[in-house]
Amino acid sequence: MKKISIFLLGLMTLVSCKDEPRQQVQEEVVQEERIEPVSNEAMESAVIYEANIRQYSPEGTFDAFTEDIPQLKELGVKVIWLMPIYPISETKRKATGDLSVEDIEDPEERKKYLGSYYAISDYTEVNPNFGTKEDLDELVATAHENGMYVILDWVANHTGWDHHWLEEHPEYYTQNEKGEPVDPLNPATGESWGWTDVADLNYENKELWKDMTAEMKYWIDEHDIDGFRADVAGEVPTEFWEQALPQLEETKPVFMLAESEEKELFHNAFDMGYNWEGHHLMNQLAKGEITVKEWDAYMKKIDTTYQEDDYLMNFVTNHDENSWNGTVRERMGEASEAMVALTYTIPGMPLIYSGQEYDMDKRLLFFEKDTIPKTKGKMWPILKKLGELKNENPALHGGKEAAAYNRLTTSADESILAFERSANGEKMVYIANMSDEPTEFTLELEGEFQVYMGKQDFASDKPDHKFSPWEYVVLLNN
Template sequence: MIKKIIGFSFITALILTSCNAKKEQNKEEVAVNNGIITPYTAEMAENAVIYEVNIRQFSPEGTFAAVTKEIPNIKKLGVKILWLMPVYPIGEKNRKEGLGSYYSIKDYRGINPEFGSAEDLKKLIEEAHNNGIYVVLDWVANHTAWDHPWIKQHPDWYEKDKNGKLQSPYDWTDVVALDYNNKEMRKQMIADMKYWLDDFKIDGFRCDMAHEVPTDFWEEAKPQLADGKDIFMLGETENTDLLVNAFDVAYGWELHHIMNDIANGKKDVSAIDVYMDSIPKKWQADDYKMIFTSNHDENSWSGSEYERMGDAVETFAALSYALPGIPLIYNGQEEDFKRRLKFFVKDSIDRNPNAKMRGIYEKLGELKMNNLAFNGAKKAASYERLKTSDDKSILAFKRKKNTTEAYFIANLTKDEKSVVVPITGVYKSYMSNTEITLDANTNLKLKPWEYLILVK
């Protein structure tokens, strides 16, 4: 009897221990989902999508609160990283047009009252974290507004011309350039960046015109900002030296311009081949790019993706997910938004309940999130160009990681094409959810700008 009791007690203890372990595991899962114990790591970017928020133009209200309400919908797009364009007070001296440029910063630790309060921003960040989305702030280290306090307090922190006058970079007359020979200014710049990491619990930065600031500043700043942890560092640059010890990801400007040129018949697919072949020669193995069909600069100054790419918009959006790298959705692209946003005044995007691209981005986001073959960051899936019967018109490649593989085939012309591709087997055409069988003799007919993503 004693043995039975002891045995029963032992089994009961095991069951209770197991239940408690499951409870603790569930607690951990909840905590992970709520962003409590999942600080950003480099691995998180492998299947990430970035969403760039232009807060002023994101909604009629143009506020943090309006963005916060939309975070569940942004999450449906597969977004893991939310990039907030500058949230700081905008300079008034030499301001451009009515509301001025977000990139003319009056106070690195302040909040633009146009957008709401510091508490409103914290709520936005908290809601993003609760939805498993990391938040990065736009940082402008190259220059400040003319009425930033440093102008009067530390005039020696700024560049001067031969006559001792402060200088604006380029034709940006609303800002004045900082002097990175000044060590005290560097120290304060790093402290101001760290303020947002510590007090607002952001996960990193998108750094404006990163190549205009000395590389050694970013290399000095990165370990102090990270403090032993990973933070996401996106540099607006294609300078390879900035990714050695400072930034994780660079802009894919070169590829972006190639896509525009192909869409307009100025280049063919061979331009992409030359670009892809150049990457291992110029970049480190774990460097990667942010790939985009639009962003705040392109939309306002060069035109919407529809102006620049016409009927090829969806195809190049899909390509931005299929290539190694991290894709970007800019403010309203999911709404089939087809016009340029004004930059210096209020001009909010139009919401479209019947938007085609929302469904496309949601489906591409699922693919990016769940298929290892489309991992694109420091441990990206491999890229193998496939030779077709028409390599100037057809882009075909294979992506593979571990045992997972997938294929991308696209007709990058305005004409219907018939092509043979070296793919054999039965696959699912991911976007249409239909079955497709290919062999060495299959003559694949592709409509203008038609693309296929083939998965097992």
Template sequence: MKMKNYLAIGILCLFLFSCGSDKKESAEAVQPETVSNVKNVEWSKDAVIYEVNIRQHTQEGTFNAFAKDIPRLKQMGIDILWLMPIHPIGEKNRKGTEGSYYAVKDYKAINPAFGTEKDFRDLIKTAHDNGMKVLIDWVANHTAWDHVWTESNPEYYTKNDAGEFMPPVEDWDDVIDLNYSNQELRAAMADALTYWVSEFDIDGYRCDVAGMVPTDFWNDIRKQLDAIKPVFMLAEGEETELHMDAFDMSYSWELMHLMRKVASGEESTQAIKDMYARDFKRYPKGYYKMNIITNHDENSWNGTADEFFGKGQEAWFAFAATTYGMPLVYSGQEANNKKRLEFFEKDPIDWSGGYVFSQVYSALFRAKSQNPALWNGNFGGSIEWIETTADDKILAFKRVKGNRMVLSIINVSDERVEFELDQDYLDMQRVFGGGALKVTKQQVIAPNRFKVFTK
């Protein structure tokens, strides 16, 4: 989403759900043991995703400048590139100098600040040549005030009592709400979505505020897109029904907030375990979740990963990369970007300090690629928590798939911890170097550090 007003979104979604309006249809919660109808593409099974902020990723802020970084990202272990919206940005009621990516002026055009159609095609080709997939960010819920449809098809929009265009949320006053009770709007949006897959060979979409768009629209468009080529769909949302027929993956906001609360001492490690217990009951079997320690919204509006996790950032990312779900890396995260990037201005990332987390990320992503226990959804293993004698400071778990296993031990405290695991683990390999070894029951781990073993 484009702004930080999560409370407003929650209130709006609750209202729409309770009223059963055309904007957001009500749906029963997914029941335990439900199986999704979504067929996850094979290439997503061990994938890691990277969110690309084209404007801020390089000094130039262009497709061509970013494309030069693709081989490095591939070497780090990235499989999917999610590009924040690539479309022209509205000028009417624009916020700041550059405006919000999420105020789209034309769904079938390229933001000229980023480059040309040819530049975008070249970026996609470079990604595909490096064995990577490309998703683009799609803003289906609203447009800029000067989107081409405001002149050609004003009936596509929600109107207030005075018959005027209106924002979907009060402080999103640089955009106006689309009306999904209009079938022609649905057809036009579907036409635009299929355009980028059929004409540019992109591999799917990240869908902004997906829960604010009727789920049946997403269900229909997934079928249309898959008829062109099998795609991957990421929902910015946590609604369980999004997983049934439309989306491969949704956000794990709850996990993100719990990680921060555990890191700050507000919550215990048990809160994370309880969250997984709930999720495994309410989501379809094999659901994908995107594990976040930062992204564009969080960085710009709430704080950097360094602000939230400090010296524990590496350890918490090791948890995000080895627990159930797909890890996300945001532009600059591997360099420990400590700047809250301006959202409506050009504000390039400072890469001068080097890619401080790159080696750690590479090792974790290599383990994910090589060990099926770490794969995503039904392709991988679930999560089995290991009780220790220091559960208030240690998150220990294993994931098992067939005869393969990964054992993760994360010290989420600022203290050196001596503790006991449930047993010795034989014939393990360190992810960060070393041959076969026995992971003994007796353990010591330094403050804010972690150990990951595979078998």
């Protein structure tokens, strides 16, 4: 925690058998400077960063990541989401393909498979490969000093097969006809999802609710954590999250992110969810599989689906997308930069995934050690400029009191996406050619605008425009 020394002058009288002069002495009083508690206001202008500690550095440690936290401030990051930091079960540990570690005979080959972050053996310990709890505390303190909140990835749906509850509380788990714990099953088919390295938890048991909530509260009370990202949040009863939140907030306000779009989760449990549908539409736009009309229909849909103060996390990549579906470049190609800018300019909160800021163009290994690149190239200055805009301009507010979103009509609305965001007299306009063909179009803008980034020769005072494939511009009214 940052220490601030305040020097107070006091008078001390020294008493002896003779009169002695009073001497002025300095007394140092040390007080702690704490980050302001989580608030809706802070999240309006926030950028969230997903930190993959294992792969972030060659060391794969808390300390190595902590060193770079001040740099993340340059990107406008206000929330750091740590992927699971807990010990990983060894029993049934995933290796490669459909194999588990037990299927591999060569002991040296076995060693390289570190398992899934989401197969947790203990919710209140840290993975020793990452460091110690004291190292984590230093990470959190450094984040707070730099004006950032830290949330932990929480996996409430299942545990690894080494978790002590399997012996102490087998009744906490979903069991088959033989009374044996099972891995998570698809409720529609009753078949396994293939997550064989984890055991499914049974939330019909209310004692589990108490223990799980207590495990979450531990990190807030003992390590000053600011909230949680809930893995497969919709697979856990909404009522569990709703009863947990008031208990978590007995200590301080927390920020809750659901890996889900289910609107019921936002009512009394979560602040933000995943914009999965929007993300998939971005991929489809980039591949030419849909036109801007489908995007417009989606924006109208979320207006009517969600309550006014619900909001979503926007992203072009994350740990799942990168490892299993491909890099940003693989999925979005030449449209990548326009899509990144889109995630910042639509309502919601933009996500940066570890390595994205360094132009990472490889799929990170999921069960083995890997490392992101650490050379600043094209993307760093783009994210820095977008982050500054998100942090400072109320027209980009995207939380519970999001700035207005208004679609602007053009003469080529199947290819050209144009919209305005506005709040407190500030306006931002985003215009992009969402196609792989040069496109000419007309667009009437009311007011004077200057180019903030993107197409530098854009003339806002003229109605006729021509954009190259995937070209975009961000305009500000002052």
